[in-house]
Amino acid sequence: MLTTRPTGTNDFLPGESEKWQYIEQLCRQVCAEYGYKEIRLPIFEHTEVYLRSVGETSDIVEKEMYSFEDKGFRHMTLRPEGTAGTVRAFLENKLYADPQPTKLYYMGPMFRYDKPQAGRYRQFNQFGIEVFGADHAGIDAEVITLAVEIFRRLGLTGLSVKINTVGCADCRPKHMEELKTYFRQYEDKLCDTCRDRLERNPLRILDCKEDGCKEVCKGAPTTIEAACDNCSTHFNKLLEYLDAVGISYEIDTNLVRGLDYYVRTAFEVVINSVGSAQNALCGGGRYNGMVEQFGGDDMPGIGYAMGMERLLLTLKEQGIELPVSKHPEVYIAPLGEAAQKEAFVLTQALRGKGIYTEKDYLGKSLKAQMKAADRFQVAYTVIIGDSELEKGIAVVREMATGEQHEVALSQLVEDLEGRLK
Ligand code: AMP
Numbered sequence: 001m002l003t004t005r006p007t008g009t010n011d012f013l014p015g016e017s018e019k020w021q022y023i024e025q026l027c028r029q030v031c032a033e034y035g036y037k038e039i040r041l042p043i044f045e046h047t048e049v050y051l052r053s054v055g056e057t058s059d060i061v062e063k064e065m066y067s068f069e070d071k072g073f074r075h076m077t078l079r080p081e082g083t084a085g086t087v088r089a090f091l092e093n094k095l096y097a098d099p100q101p102t103k104l105y106y107m108g109p110m111f112r113y114d115k116p117q118a119g120r121y122r123q124f125n126q127f128g129i130e131v132f133g134a135d136h137a138g139i140d141a142e143v144i145t146l147a148v149e150i151f152r153r154l155g156l157t158g159l160s161v162k163i164n165t166v167g168c169a170d171c172r173p174k175h176m177e178e179l180k181t182y183f184r185q186y187e188d189k190l191c192d193t194c195r196d197r198l199e200r201n202p203l204r205i206l207d208c209k210e211d212g213c214k215e216v217c218k219g220a221p222t223t224i225e226a227a228c229d230n231c232s233t234h235f236n237k238l239l240e241y242l243d244a245v246g247i248s249y250e251i252d253t254n255l256v257r258g259l260d261y262y263v264r265t266a267f268e269v270v271i272n273s274v275g276s277a278q279n280a281l282c283g284g285g286r287y288n289g290m291v292e293q294f295g296g297d298d299m300p301g302i303g304y305a306m307g308m309e310r311l312l313l314t315l316k317e318q319g320i321e322l323p324v325s326k327h328p329e330v331y332i333a334p335l336g337e338a339a340q341k342e343a344f345v346l347t348q349a350l351r352g353k354g355i356y357t358e359k360d361y362l363g364k365s366l367k368a369q370m371k372a373a374d375r376f377q378v379a380y381t382v383i384i385g386d387s388e389l390e391k392g393i394a395v396v397r398e399m400a401t402g403e404q405h406e407v408a409l410s411q412l413v414e415d416l417e418g419r420l421k
Helices: 017-034 047-053 059-064 083-092 137-154 172-184 192-200 202-207 211-217 229-244 308-317 337-352 366-376 386-391 409-420
Strands: 044-046 066-069 075-078 102-111 123-132 159-165 249-251 263-271 280-286 301-307 330-334 357-359 380-384 393-398 404-408
Touching: 017 102, 017 123, 017 137, 017 308, 044 047, 044 083, 047 059, 047 075, 047 083, 083 102, 083 123, 083 301, 123 137, 123 308, 137 159, 137 229, 137 263, 137 280, 137 301, 159 229, 172 192, 172 202, 192 202, 202 211, 229 249, 229 263, 263 301, 280 308, 301 308, 330 337, 330 366, 337 357, 337 380, 337 386, 337 409, 366 380, 380 386, 380 409, 386 393, 393 409, 404 409
Parallel strands: 159 249, 330 357, 330 380
Antiparallel strands: 044 075, 066 075, 102 123, 123 301, 159 263, 263 280, 280 301, 380 393, 393 404
8 A cells, every 4th residue: 555556546757747747838828828817726625516516417426526524524525627616716706806707727636536447537637717707609619719729739630629509597408308208218228327317317318428328319309409599599609600710620419518517518629539438638618507506696607628637648649749858958977076066066057047957966987977978868968077176177078979178167157058059
């Protein structure tokens, strides 16, 4: 146990963590261009927050929440997703009083007690955005565009945007009844989970991945057929906006997503190449009504969340190398204790100029230090022994050519700055 991490969690080691930083930076950059501001929220909330929003029949609430009682006997839950906490914070901090829309983003760990497999973990990281206060279909298009833009800048290929309209308080109840009537005829063909969903939330049957259920769903009344005029108009406008900026999409009438709170727009960006079930890189939709459910005024909302681990897996599968800087530019090789100190001072001075510099701390031989410099793939190695110290110089070796120059210690920082330009 002492040396085994909990099931469904990951250690991201150096080599991998730079990729995380790169992607996080890219997300921040795109958000800045789109006018989305970061919100940093607690990693646990009152359990009630999730019960109210995510939905009683969702997998999250039914079986995946990491819930606990704290020492004050309060019911708490490690956040399984970011939207509910954002809605809570939006109300608590009265962000509704600001000029609308409120455009937010977050990133960080989420927790779901799920069956771990490739691309599905118990602790995973999401980058997500949420927009409050705008009901116009154009903002739905902006949210989808922001997701696609991140994937585009990463150079990912073979992705598709799947999109659907899932109904609203006006048209969903009737559709649910139609679905129940339809599915009852095929009850024996449905999987156990869907048979259980039939009376409680038949909409969820539409996105079941079991072959038998998929077959039955082919004849089910779709959300698009059941959409009221307002939902249809909104959906068509959204598609027009996506067309206008050249974002291709596929309408997927079975896409209803696992969370109960979506109304109207639901979408996912999926990878076509991977045959596995875990092919959704991100998913989201509109959640008008949730702010009201938390006790606020009627306020529309829309957002999505992207799985960072899945994104990294996909980058790997597609052989995409991120431009993360891996190697120091300079290695300082001191020989002897006096040189060690001088080397330390020089190392600090070079770093102060923004030059990524490494030095030996183990008192290695010159040969071993040169090997280390090779391994680091530095451009220059600076050798300082007793005789160099006496003369007030260092030997600068250009690693690519093997050429060496003597440089006065007082000039060394300037010299290397010049060479590295
Ligand atoms: P959701 O919050 O369920 O809408 O999921 C949004 C995205 O988060 C998915 O498309 C995945 O990329 C990612 N995701 C959801 N659940 C997991 C999980 N258990 N492990 C890893 N990534 C996940």
